[in-house]
Amino acid sequence: MSIQEHIVYLEELSALDEEIRAVDDTLSTERSALAGKKEELARLEEKIASDEKSIAEMAKTRTDLVLEVRQVTALVEKSREKLSRARNERETNAATRELEELRNIQKGHEEQIGKLQLLETEASKSKEEAEVARRALEDQLGTTEGVVSKRLAEAEQQKAQMLERRQGVVTKLPRPILSRYEMIRKRRGIAIAATHNGICEACHLAAPPQLFQKILRQETFEVCPHCQRILYFKPSDAESNKEER
Numbered sequence: 001m002s003i004q005e006h007i008v009y010l011e012e013l014s015a016l017d018e019e020i021r022a023v024d025d026t027l028s029t030e031r032s033a034l035a036g037k038k039e040e041l042a043r044l045e046e047k048i049a050s051d052e053k054s055i056a057e058m059a060k061t062r063t064d065l066v067l068e069v070r071q072v073t074a075l076v077e078k079s080r081e082k083l084s085r086a087r088n089e090r091e092t093n094a095a096t097r098e099l100e101e102l103r104n105i106q107k108g109h110e111e112q113i114g115k116l117q118l119l120e121t122e123a124s125k126s127k128e129e130a131e132v133a134r135r136a137l138e139d140q141l142g143t144t145e146g147v148v149s150k151r152l153a154e155a156e157q158q159k160a161q162m163l164e165r166r167q168g169v170v171t172k173l174p175r176p177i178l179s180r181y182e183m184i185r186k187r188r189g190i191a192i193a194a195t196h197n198g199i200c201e202a203c204h205l206a207a208p209p210q211l212f213q214k215i216l217r218q219e220t221f222e223v224c225p226h227c228q229r230i231l232y233f234k235p236s237d238a239e240s241n242k243e244e245r
């Protein structure tokens with residue numbers, strides 16, 4: 001097989017590899033978008049659960065405090081009675097002090113209850129917001145997940161067909177040329193570059209004239225000295241039109 005024929009297959013292979021790369025990009029973009037939405041949904045679920053837990057805990061603490069306040073209120077009544085029955089200054093002072101302490105406890109508890117109520121309201125609000133976001137996301141996933149999965153399956157199928165076509169081209173190329181192609185592709189993305197006037201069309205730098213002469217003779221495979229891609233001669237559109245005429 002001549003170099004010209006190898007070049008035709010290399011061009012075909014390179015074009016296929018670009019198509020496969022594009023499909024791979026689509027696949028990974030779609031997959032990560034879907035995964036991102038699912039992650040966000042899981043995060044919201046977690047947030048809602050933890051909000052629920054802290055709301056329940058705060059409500060429990062608040063209920064306990066309300067019960068304690070009731071007990072303290074009963075003690076305040078008793079203390080008031082004691083004060084009204086005080087027979088001397090000592091008893092009056094003791095009852096007054098007791099009453100004061102009890103009222104302080106009452107006040108402290110009531111303040112805590114108020115704070116808890118505020119915190120509970122805030123937590124409920126944030127939980128409701130998360131629930132709204134969750135519903136929106138669930139709706140979104142409900143309508144898009146099927147569509148995205150279908151698109152993914154189509155792209156997978158497309159890729160399988162391309163890989164099959166690629167295999168067909170690969171078998172037509174000699175091993176050394178193929179491994180050289182793969183090696184350069186790994187490093188450069190695109191492994192081949194055309195030139196019609198000595199300027200590499202991939203890196204836009206000029207090949208030395210001697211090298212260009214060798215490329216024109218198409219006897220051996222040459223590599224661009226600047227970007228290391230397989231450099232081959234391809235007449236420009238104007239030139240090939242001239243030839244055809």
Ligand SMILES: [Zn+2]
Nearest residue numbers: 200203224227
């Ligand atoms: Zn180059």
